Amino acid sequence: MEDDSIHNVFRFFTEVGIIAQFSARLIEKNLPERITHLHFGLLGHMSRRPDGETPQQLAYAFQVPKTSMTHMIRVLEAEGYIEIVPNPEDARSKLAKITPKGGELLMQAYAKSAQDAATMDPPLLVAQIEQCLEPLAQIRAQLDAARDKSG
Amino acid sequence: MEDDSIHNVFRFFTEVGIIAQFSARLIEKNLPERITHLHFGLLGHMSRRPDGETPQQLAYAFQVPKTSMTHMIRVLEAEGYIEIVPNPEDARSKLAKITPKGGELLMQAYAKSAQDAATMDPPLLVAQIEQCLEPLAQIRAQLDAARDKSG
């Protein structure tokens, strides 16, 4: 790879890192005390999987260690946003499912954050976001594929 | 803002979040035990500011609480990657400067990560990266501006 390309890759990662941090804050401003953007992501993930997922699957999907996922799940359960039920297919395992209260939280936070985003400079922002959405999705898919090979 | 646009904003944040997490891991694989991608970012930042910056400025630049920055700086200093000197302009304050050892670490980690990125399978989509670099920079600038208003 050429020097210029390498430089661009790092610059890309830097921009992406800053934006990610910003979006995390944007979301967390509209979430209760102990709930983070990762919890929000978990709820969104589960809302698309009504049958529930195992902690293992969730840890993989969010690329965090299993022990961290154990802890996050406990917090969500303690607050009533999800419920943990035994996994009928495997007695070692469990299934985490979103509750109505969790769905409620998800929608509320979504709506409020959308409101916040709308008060910036929507026309410009929206145009630029739409401009990089496809390339970003492709890059992410690529990184996912690379990660599956290396672990 | 329209429903579609809102949806795209969230999708954008999701993609960006995943990519950011990936790049963090990519870098941290090439850093010593206690050093994270945020420390790496700090060193890069300081390398462009040979006169040093105050913890306050660093906390603002990286959008972390002051107390978190205090801790990060301590780790970097304990490992010899930066040095802390009194701020001649303000006796309450300090200046953090990168040391030669810190510059060394920065370059090594940069080189190794570049190597990793270059040899990735499947190969990185450099074209797509370059395609969204400009829009991303503009989005980031816009978010920076919004943040300055709200704190």
Place this chain on the structure above:
DNA sequence: TTATGTTAGTACGATATCGTATTAAGTAGA
């Protein structure tokens, strides 16, 4: 100069992250 308010950094404590080791359950071969 004193009084009042602001700012830089940190001590401290609550909680979060995550690596290592452990337990319980599943699986496969002899």
Place this chain on the structure above:
DNA sequence: TCTACTTAATACGATATCGTACTAACATAA
């Protein structure tokens, strides 16, 4: 059905994050 191996989740401990409260230094006005 043993035995050995693998896997899901967690207990535990070290370290990190970050909110609150504090101290010391600065600034401003009277």
